[in-house]
Amino acid sequence: MYSLAEENYIKAIFHLQQTKTGAVSTNAIAESMDTKASSATDMVQKLADKKVLSYIKYKGSKLTEKGKKIATRIVRKHRLWEVFLVDKLGFHWDEVHEIAEQLEHIHSNELIKRLDAFLGSPAFDPHGDPIPDEHGNFMKTEKKLLSQLNKSQYGVCVGVKESSAEYLQYLDKKKISIGTKINVLGKEFFDGSMVIQVGRDQFFISKQIAENLYVQTN
Amino acid sequence: MYSLAEENYIKAIFHLQQTKTGAVSTNAIAESMDTKASSATDMVQKLADKKVLSYIKYKGSKLTEKGKKIATRIVRKHRLWEVFLVDKLGFHWDEVHEIAEQLEHIHSNELIKRLDAFLGSPAFDPHGDPIPDEHGNFMKTEKKLLSQLNKSQYGVCVGVKESSAEYLQYLDKKKISIGTKINVLGKEFFDGSMVIQVGRDQFFISKQIAENLYVQTN
DNA sequence: CTTATTTTTTAGTCAAGGCTAAAAAATAAT
DNA sequence: ATTATTTTTTAGCCTTGACTAAAAAATAAG
Numbered sequence: 001m002y003s004l005a006e007e008n009y010i011k012a013i014f015h016l017q018q019t020k021t022g023a024v025s026t027n028a029i030a031e032s033m034d035t036k037a038s039s040a041t042d043m044v045q046k047l048a049d050k051k052v053l054s055y056i057k058y059k060g061s062k063l064t065e066k067g068k069k070i071a072t073r074i075v076r077k078h079r080l081w082e083v084f085l086v087d088k089l090g091f092h093w094d095e096v097h098e099i100a101e102q103l104e105h106i107h108s109n110e111l112i113k114r115l116d117a118f119l120g121s122p123a124f125d126p127h128g129d130p131i132p133d134e135h136g137n138f139m140k141t142e143k144k145l146l147s148q149l150n151k152s153q154y155g156v157c158v159g160v161k162e163s164s165a166e167y168l169q170y171l172d173k174k175k176i177s178i179g180t181k182i183n184v185l186g187k188e189f190f191d192g193s194m195v196i197q198v199g200r201d202q203f204f205i206s207k208q209i210a211e212n213l214y215v216q217t218n
Numbered sequence: 219m220y221s222l223a224e225e226n227y228i229k230a231i232f233h234l235q236q237t238k239t240g241a242v243s244t245n246a247i248a249e250s251m252d253t254k255a256s257s258a259t260d261m262v263q264k265l266a267d268k269k270v271l272s273y274i275k276y277k278g279s280k281l282t283e284k285g286k287k288i289a290t291r292i293v294r295k296h297r298l299w300e301v302f303l304v305d306k307l308g309f310h311w312d313e314v315h316e317i318a319e320q321l322e323h324i325h326s327n328e329l330i331k332r333l334d335a336f337l338g339s340p341a342f343d344p345h346g347d348p349i350p351d352e353h354g355n356f357m358k359t360e361k362k363l364l365s366q367l368n369k370s371q372y373g374v375c376v377g378v379k380e381s382s383a384e385y386l387q388y389l390d391k392k393k394i395s396i397g398t399k400i401n402v403l404g405k406e407f408f409d410g411s412m413v414i415q416v417g418r419d420q421f422f423i424s425k426q427i428a429e430n431l432y433v434q435t436n
Numbered sequence: 437c438t439t440a441t442t443t444t445t446t447a448g449t450c451a452a453g454g455c456t457a458a459a460a461a462a463t464a465a466t
Numbered sequence: 467a468t469t470a471t472t473t474t475t476t477a478g479c480c481t482t483g484a485c486t487a488a489a490a491a492a493t494a495a496g
Binding site: 085088089090091095098099102103106107108110111114115118 | 303306307308309313316317320321324325326328329332333336
Binding site for chain 2: 482483485
C-alpha cells in the first residue's frame with residue numbers, strides 16, 4: 001500500500017513522462033507537486049527503493065512497469081469518479097477535478113469494479129480524456145489540436161489539453177463542450193488566431209485557446 | 219480543516235459519548251482508536267486547544283458544540299456513502315463499512331448535498347442507523363432491543379447495535395435484514411435465549427444475538 | 437488512613453514528509 | 467579550458483502522530 005504522498009508523486013511523474021520524453025527531472029517533479037526540489041529528491045529516492053521508478057543521481061527518474069501500473073490505476077479511479085460526479089450527481093465539468101483528486105485515493109478494487117459497471121464502463125471522462133481499462137490499457141484516439149486545423153476545416157471537440165477552471169469556464173461561456181462541432185472560418189498565420197463558428201455564433205479566438213482544445217476530424 | 223487523524227478521534231469520541239454518560243476517559247478513546255493512552259492524551263490536548271472538546275486532566279474529554287457539529291458531519295457522510303454503496307453499487311451491508319470509513323473524509327459540501335439528493339435524502343443507512351440532516355439533527359426513533367421483547371410479542375428489525383461483519387453475516391444466513399418481521403415464540407428467563415420465527419423458519423437464538431438487534435414494535 | 441493498583445500524563449524517540457542552507461555535479465559562457 | 471550559473475543533492479531541522487518508559491494522580495484495598 002502506498003501513502004497519499006507517494007501516490008501523488010507517482011501520478012505526477014506519470015503525467016510528466018507522457019509529455020516530455022526520457023527521464024523526468026527532479027525539478028520538474030518538484031514544480032508539478034508544488035514543493036521544493038529537496039523534497040522531491042527524498043521522495044524519488046524512496047520510490048526508487050520500492051522499485052516504483054528508476055532513478056539516477058542528477059539524471060532524473062523514470063517509472064518502472066510497476067510504477068506505471070500504480071499510476072494508471074490512480075488515473076482510472078480519478079476519471080471514473082469524474083464521470084460519476086458529472087453524469088450522476090450533475091456537477092459541471094469544471095468543478096470535479098478537486099473532488100476527484102481526493103476520491104482517486106480510496107482503496108478498494110471491488111469499489112472500482114462496481115463503480116465502473118454502474119457508470120456503464122465509460123471510455124472517456126468528462127474532459128474527453130481516455131479512461132484506462134482494468135488492465136491499464138488506454139483507448140487510442142487520433143485527436144489533433146484545434147490550432148492544427150486550417151480555414152474551412154472543421155472538427156468535433158473531444159477534449160482539452162489545459163483543464164484549469166478558467167479555461168473550462170471560457171469554453172462554457174462560448175458553449176463549447178465535448179461533442180461540439182467547430183468550424184474554422186478564418187486563420188491568421190501571423191499570430192495563429194482564428195475566427196470560428198460554434199452553433200449559430202461566430203467569434204474570434206486566440207492561438208492560446210486553439211492550441212488547448214482537442215478535436216477529431218473524420 | 220482537520221487532519222485525517224483528528225477527524226477519526228472526533229468521530230470516536232462522539233460515538234463513545236453516545237453510550238456512556240459524562241466525560242469520555244482517555245483510556246476509552248485510546249482503546250476505541252486502537253492506540254496507546256499516551257497518544258490519545260496528546261491528541262485530546264491538541265483538540266482542546268482547537269476548542270473541539272473540553273478536557274480536564276485526569277477527568278476526561280467532552281465534545282463542545284463545535285466538536286459535535288464536526289462529528290455529525292462525518293457521521294452524515296459515512297452513512298450517506300453506505301447508502302450509495304448498497305443502493306447504487308449493489309454492495310452487501312456487511313461489506314460497506316471499511317470503504318465508507320475512507321469516503322467519509324472526502325471534503326466537499328457540494329458533493330454531500332448532491333449525493334444526498336441523488337440518493338433521495340435517505341433517513342437511515344443500510345444498518346438502520348439514522349442519517350443526520352444537514353443541520354446535524356437525527357431522526358428520533360423509539361426502537362428497542364429484541365432481547366427486551368417477551369413471548370408472543372413481535373417487532374420489525376430496524377437496525378443493529380453491533381455491526382461486525384460476523385454478526386451481519388449471521389443475520390444474513392438467518393434471512394434477517396432491515397424490515398424483517400420477527401415473532402418471539404419463546405424466551406428462557408435463565409439465560410435470555412429465545413426461540414423466534416422469521417418468515418417460515420423457526421429457530422433458537424442466544425441472548426447475545428437478541429441484544430444486538432433493534433426492533434420497532436408499534 | 438495508609439498502601440497497592442489502576443489510570444493518566446509527561447518526557448523522550450521515531451518515521452514520514454516537508455523545509456532551508458550549503459555543497460556538489462552538470463551545463464553554459466567566456 | 468576555465469569560470470559562472472543552474473540544477474540537484476546532502477545535511478540538518480521542524481511538525482504530526484505514533485511509541486515506550488517513567489512519573490504522578492486517582493481509585494481501591496487492607
